[in-house]
Amino acid sequence: MSKSKKKSFKKYPNIKHTKVGVWDLYEDTAAIPPSARIWPGFSSGMVIVKAAPYVWRMIKDVASIRECWSLLLGYLAVEFMACLMPALSLYYSGQLISIVQTAVDHRKVDTSLLMRVAVGNMVASLASRTLQYAQQRIATPLHLHIKAYYSVHIFHAMSRLDVPTFEDPAVQRQIELSLPRHAHSSTAFDAVTASLRVITTAIQLISQFTILLNVLQDQPDGLLLAIFSFAHAFFQRTEVNMSSIQHGIWVASTKNEDYIRTEGLKRAIGNPAHRKEIVAAGLGAYLLEEYRHALSRIADKTGDFFEVLDTQARLKDGFSKFTIFQEILRGLPEIIFTLRAVQKPSTIPLSLVSLNLITQTTKAFTFQAFSLYDDTGAIADKLNAVRLLYKIIKIPNRVNIDYDSPYLGTSFPEENSSLSMGVSVEFRDVSFIYPGSTSYALKNVSFKLGKGQLCVIVGNNGSGKSTILKLISRLYDPAEGQILINDIDIRTLRLSDLRRAISVLFQDYTLFPLSIRDNIALGDLPSLMSSSESCISSSSSSTTKSDLSKIRLAAKLGGAASFIERLPEGYDTYLDKPVQDYFSPVPDGSKNVFGRLVDYGSIKGAMGGTSEHNRGLSGGQMQRIALSRTFMRSVVSEDAVGMLLFDEPSASLDPTAEHDLFERLRKLRGSKTMIFSSHRFGNLTRHADLILYMHESAVVEEGRHDELLKKEGEYARIWMLQAQAFL
Numbered sequence: 105m106s107k108s109k110k111k112s113f114k115k116y117p118n119i120k121h122t123k124v125g126v127w128d129l130y131e132d133t134a135a136i137p138p139s140a141r142i143w144p145g146f147s148s149g150m151v152i153v154k155a156a157p158y159v160w161r162m163i164k165d166v167a168s169i170r171e172c173w174s175l176l177l178g179y180l181a182v183e184f185m186a187c188l189m190p191a192l193s194l195y196y197s198g199q200l201i202s203i204v205q206t207a208v209d210h211r212k213v214d215t216s217l218l219m220r221v222a223v224g225n226m227v228a229s230l231a232s233r234t235l236q237y238a239q240q241r242i243a244t245p246l247h248l249h250i251k252a253y254y255s256v257h258i259f260h261a262m263s264r265l266d267v268p269t270f271e272d273p274a275v276q277r278q279i280e281l282s283l284p285r286h287a288h289s290s291t292a293f294d295a296v297t298a299s300l301r302v303i304t305t306a307i308q309l310i311s312q313f314t315i316l317l318n319v320l321q322d323q324p325d326g327l328l329l330a331i332f333s334f335a336h337a338f339f340q341r342t343e344v345n346m347s348s349i350q351h352g353i354w355v356a357s358t359k360n361e362d363y364i365r366t367e368g369l370k371r372a373i374g375n376p377a378h379r380k381e382i383v384a385a386g387l388g389a390y391l392l393e394e395y396r397h398a399l400s401r402i403a404d405k406t407g408d409f410f411e412v413l414d415t416q417a418r419l420k421d422g423f424s425k426f427t428i429f430q431e432i433l434r435g436l437p438e439i440i441f442t443l444r445a446v447q448k449p450s451t452i453p454l455s456l457v458s459l460n461l462i463t464q465t466t467k468a469f470t471f472q473a474f475s476l477y478d479d480t481g482a483i484a485d486k487l488n489a490v491r492l493l494y495k496i497i498k499i500p501n502r503v504n505i506d507y508d509s510p511y512l513g514t515s516f517p518e519e520n521s522s523l524s525m526g527v528s529v530e531f532r533d534v535s536f537i538y539p540g541s542t543s544y545a546l547k548n549v550s551f552k553l554g555k556g557q558l559c560v561i562v563g564n565n566g567s568g569k570s571t572i573l574k575l576i577s578r579l580y581d582p583a584e585g586q587i588l589i590n591d592i593d594i595r596t597l598r599l600s601d602l603r604r605a606i607s608v609l610f611q612d613y614t615l616f617p618l619s620i621r622d623n624i625a626l627g628d629l630p631s632l633m634s635s636s637e638s639c640i641s642s643s644s645s646s647t648t649k650s651d652l653s654k655i656r657l658a659a660k661l662g663g664a665a666s667f668i669e670r671l672p673e674g675y676d677t678y679l680d681k682p683v684q685d686y687f688s689p690v691p692d693g694s695k696n697v698f699g700r701l702v703d704y705g706s707i708k709g710a711m712g713g714t715s716e717h718n719r720g721l722s723g724g725q726m727q728r729i730a731l732s733r734t735f736m737r738s739v740v741s742e743d744a745v746g747m748l749l750f751d752e753p754s755a756s757l758d759p760t761a762e763h764d765l766f767e768r769l770r771k772l773r774g775s776k777t778m779i780f781s782s783h784r785f786g787n788l789t790r791h792a793d794l795i796l797y798m799h800e801s802a803v804v805e806e807g808r809h810d811e812l813l814k815k816e817g818e819y820a821r822i823w824m825l826q827a828q829a830f831l
């Protein structure tokens with residue numbers, strides 16, 4: 105694969121290390137049988153066999169799409185007719201030779217045959233064009249229906265994945281491979297067309313071969329010419345065996361600092377998110393210089409892993425021992441023709457036609473034959489993509505639950521009304537390590553929080569506060585220990601019930617690229633689900649007008665209502681518009697190639713404004729929208745939750761807003777359990793039933809505010825520090 109060193113590891117005898125440009129490739133050599141390494145067709149064959157049941161399923165699914173049946177049949181009919189066309193034109197070329205032959209032998213042209221051949225040829229070309237057109241006309245709607253069907257499938261597959269599974273790079277790669285390579289294609293349609301292409305190419309080959317035999321039959325030296333043309337085309341091929349990469353088990357990683365740096369610099373300069381910092385600090389020239397320097401050190405080995413791998417493989421196979429043969433073979437047919445012409449000058453016209461016909465058709469035939477062989481690799485890839493497409497729906501989730509059966513497990517709580525009294529939480533010796541990490545994020549954490557109590561978790565950055573909240577919402581399962589909710593092991597609870605009973609605002613909350621209205625409404629999933637069912641028939645958005653009053657109330661409680669109402673589009677404002685307008689590539693104030701001054705004002709006026717810019721909101725305003733989402737269900741909806749989790753809810757709020765928020769929360773929570781993670785002491789900790797002071801993944805102090813002050817430990821020290829700041 106590359107000229108670079110190969111290393112084997114004593115501890116891992118099956119792992120082979122290869123250097124590929126700036127990349128280190130580690131392969132599990134036992135994952136690929138030796139036969140597949142030597143002959144790429146073997147692995148392609150295996151892949152096709154494995155994919156076959158999925159392809160069959162795909163055909164059944166595609167056929168079940170109402171609009172696709174007739175289109176698919178039409179497409180098949182056109183494809184089969186089209187594949188007979190090359191043989192037809194070959195037949196007419198053969199006829200042409202016999203006309204020339206008759207002309208040479210008898211000095212006479214059979215005009216009626218010539219006419220028939222000419223007309224036949226024209227009709228064949230016309231039919232070929234018509235079939236091409238028909239194929240396009242049918243393929244377009246067929247493709248769009250198939251694409252829409254599978255986009256729902258992919259959406260479903262991704263919607264069911266939990267956090268650790270979705271974050272796994274191997275899962276990301278599996279999803280990526282099952283997705284269409286280009287925006288205008290779709291995995292299923294690609295597989296349909298690729299399979300059809302193999303069948304039609306085989307038919308073309310058989311029909312062309314039969315006619316070629318007829319042409320060659322009566323031609324002196326015809327067979328020899330055909331063999332040389334075939335051999336030339338044969339040696340011209342280069343074949344790159346990438347089966348170990350396509351079907352093996354491997355990891356490619358890079359520690360090349362220059363490469364990592366150039367990639368980082370490229371992202372920094374290209375992503376609008378960094379533009380403010382770059383301009384404000386005048387970083388442009390410095391970044392350019394850094395990029396230039398880093399790149400100059402690795403220019404010959406840099407690139408994305410697949411790009412480097414591909415270049416190396418092609419370089420290696422580009423000049424083989426066959427290259428010299430190729431060049432000799434190229435000229436041979438012409439030499440034979442010249443020799444024959446010298447021997448028998450009378451046959452020159454015929455030899456010229458047959459030379460041309462035989463070399464062209466043999467090359468075309470050879471090309472078809474090899475493309476059929478090569479297509480097995482391509483079709484294997486495409487069919488494999490179908491297998492992956494169906495398999496992504498079955499990717500097992502890491503958190504030990506079955507998303508497809510969210511109703512598994514003990515229902516919780518037994519009495520829905522009991523939620524209003526809050527729920528209890530207990531950690532028993534819980535330890536946790538994030539997937540892919542080697543250090544503990546929580547180590548032997550134990551605490552107990554009664555129903556309806558208020559808990560505040562404090563501690564330094566990275567001490568494990570957010571992790572506790574993530575484990576309570578069961579985004580992850582602990583590595584050791586047990587978490588009990590209402591004295592029941594969290595793993596045995598029905599996940600959908602647990603999620604319904606808890607409302608959580610994460611520190612790294614996200615606002616979805618949807619309208620503000622949707623962003624807030626998503627906080628109350630149960631009522632969205634019920635209104636969505638009733639909306640399916642009326643085909644309107646699921647956040648209906650009647651919900652708007654609830655959304656407004658939640659926004660008021662979250663402190664967002666006043667600024668939302670000042671926005672020109674109010675609750676319908678998109679924070680990060682997922683669809684942008686397209687602009688011609690000439691900026692305002694410049695001139696286009698014809699000297700016209702560019703002014704988009706009139707176009708925008710005619711359009712009634714454009715959505716070129718995202719709505720800029722401050723960090724605090726965004727946090728208020730996220731808070732409103734939490735309020736949507738926890739307070740506004742009758743479908744009460746039993747526990748509210750807040751991870752740094754006031755990080756971006758000004759002191760007044762923070763004070764107001766905590767006051768509102770305390771009043772509104774009734775007797776629900778509430779857990780806060782916070783850096784700020786005071787407002788909340790004074791009212792807390794339980795304070796957990798965390799340090800380096802462990803709870804080092806716990807108790808009420810007064811108790812911890814009396815202890816004069818770390819909590820008391822930091823409390824004093826913060827209090828002094830206000831003296």
Ligand SMILES: Nc1ncnc2c1ncn2[C@@H]1O[C@H](COP(=O)(O)OP(=O)(O)OP(=O)(O)O)[C@@H](O)[C@H]1O
Pocket residue numbers: 538539541544545563564565566567568569570571572611781
């Ligand atoms: N997704 C993740 N993958 C790997 N490690 C993580 C992940 N999230 C957090 N960690 C690590 O787990 C530890 C605890 O992180 P956690 O977010 O719980 O801290 P925190 O106390 O909430 O910090 P902060 O006050 O800065 O929000 C940290 O060492 C952090 O680096």
